[in-house]
Ligand SMILES: Nc1ncnc2c1ncn2[C@@H]1O[C@H](COP(=O)(O)OP(=O)(O)OP(=O)(O)O)[C@@H](O)[C@H]1O
């Protein structure tokens with residue numbers, strides 16, 4: 073039993089997220105129950121507006137649920153303050169957002185270094201890790217390009233490098249291949265597979281079944297309701 | 307312990323990067339940053355220019371008053387009913403006091419001077435022979451007032467260059483006669499202007515005529531002298547002489563209060579410095595309004611900047627920046643803006659003050675206190691007015707920010 077709990081990465085119980093829209097209350101997430109084991113590779117599949125990004129924000133400790141319990145590494149996230157939440161984000165979680173998201177005044181390398189800056193990593197180590205990560209996503213020759221000198225796909229790869237550079241235990245990716253062509257998309261999927269094989273926990277959000285299939289476990293979300301899909305890729 | 311140092315150095319590296327990011331953010335919007343900085347720049351420039359110029363002025367005042375050793379004091383007597391002023395005997399006693407070189411009564415009149423039907427009003431000052439001993443340069447030409455003149459109330463006078471030009475144009479006035487309130491006086495000398503540096507002349511200017519004090523007393527009908535200049539060997543001894551005077555005068559005036567007052571150069575210098583101090587306080591008040599306006603400018607720019615950079619803030623938070631780290635970033639930015647304006651203001655203020663001192667003919671001295679003041683002021687303005695925008699930035703919700711992407 074104890075063994076069991078320590079292997080649970082996080083568990084969500086009856087998570088509800090509502091927004092007050094004037095008089096009306098709109099329920100974006102409705103009683104979501106989800107448990108993830110360490111090292112799991114999960115994809116969340118659902119149509120646009122179904123609540124995928126909202127769920128990701130809650131998992132990533134960027135947002136708090138209206139009600140329900142979210143326990144990450146045995147800690148109730150609901151009770152944590154801003155500072156502790158940012159510590160978790162810094163240490164545990166790597167985000168890849170849906171939209172392009174580089175800081176315009178920093179070059180690719182500095183953008184990738186950013187999470188390490190806030191984590192207080194030494195400059196030399198920071199540079200080396202950022203460069204290694206950029207090479208990993210195929211941007212060895214674009215280290216010192218600024219966002220306006222990079223294509224959308226390249227920017228997305230910078231974002232992936234930035235999410236991975238802290239060696240997060242949980243990688244949260246919102247449509248990571250949305251802006252990429254098939255070949256690049258495949259490369260990213262291979263990268264994710266490799267990370268998963270190395271024990272990273274990955275949650276990938278997508279509306280594309282073909283992408284979702286790369287994960288070992290798929291859950292469906294429709295109108296804020298989560299349901300377990302059939303296992304693929306056993 | 308190791309953990310502590312890691313945290314410390316990590317914080318330092320983060321700080322360095324925050325400074326770099328702040329600099330590129332400031333440079334990103336050069337025109338806006340410049341205009342914002344202008345307010346602080348003008349405020350600090352004003353403060354520095356005022357403080358250094360005023361300290362220059364007050365140094366030059368105290369130099370001219372206090373550093374020249376010998377000096378003078380004035381004794382003003384209102385007197386009592388029994389004794390309305392100082393007699394020749396009293397003055398003699400005062401002249402004998404320690405540290406006192408000599409005394410000279412000051413009797414000021416406004417009289418009509420008539421020379422061959424041309425009449426005009428002029429200022430007349432009754433002096434004794436010692437005055438001319440003390441200030442030999444007071445006579446440009448001719449002779450001074452002598453002991454004989456004062457003893458026998460001679461009707462002789464020394465006249466100013468102005469009077470020579472207006473009443474004796476083209477004639478040598480020496481030995482000529484002029485009428486002072488219808489009494490005939492013989493001109494025996496011409497006054498050299500700007501040579502007599504005593505309190506009396508500093509405060510009232512050089513008079514147009516000098517006549518023997520005894521003659522002046524007779525003209526006014528007064529029996530005794532009410533104002534006396536006391537020449538002392540060293541300005542440092544002002545207080546000692548004051549004490550001696552009190553011991554001498556109190557019994558003469560029956561120990562009554564407020565019957566005489568003593569002004570030394572020292573006390574006048576003090577008063578002037580006090581006045582300058584008050585003036586600089588007032589001007590500093592005005593300058594600090596400029597600084598306040600500058601601070602509001604910075605606050606305004608920082609608030610705009612926070613709104614514009616919501617996405618950046620959200621993203622940084624999402625990748626692990628703590629609220630404190632975001633706040634620090636914005637504080638550094640407003641601090642840098644303000645301190646840049648402050649430093650430029652210090653340089654310009656020093657130049658302005660050097661120019662002003664040059665124009666006024668006083669020596670300019672660089673005041674490190676003023677520089678520290680400028681740095682301190684601008685740093686404080688940056689932090690105080692940057693605080694609330696920075697706090698606002700640190701409290702932005704990351705999701706709201708990210709939804710805007
Ligand atoms: N702050 C908010 N206030 C009100 N409604 C909101 C707010 N944020 C999100 N929503 C609503 O929640 C729903 C889910 O949004 P979410 O961004 O999670 O969708 P999604 O599944 O990620 O869609 P997509 O695939 O298009 O990115 C949407 O209908 C949206 O309108």
Ligand SMILES: [Mg+2]
Nearest residue numbers: 124125170246
């Ligand atoms: Mg979404």
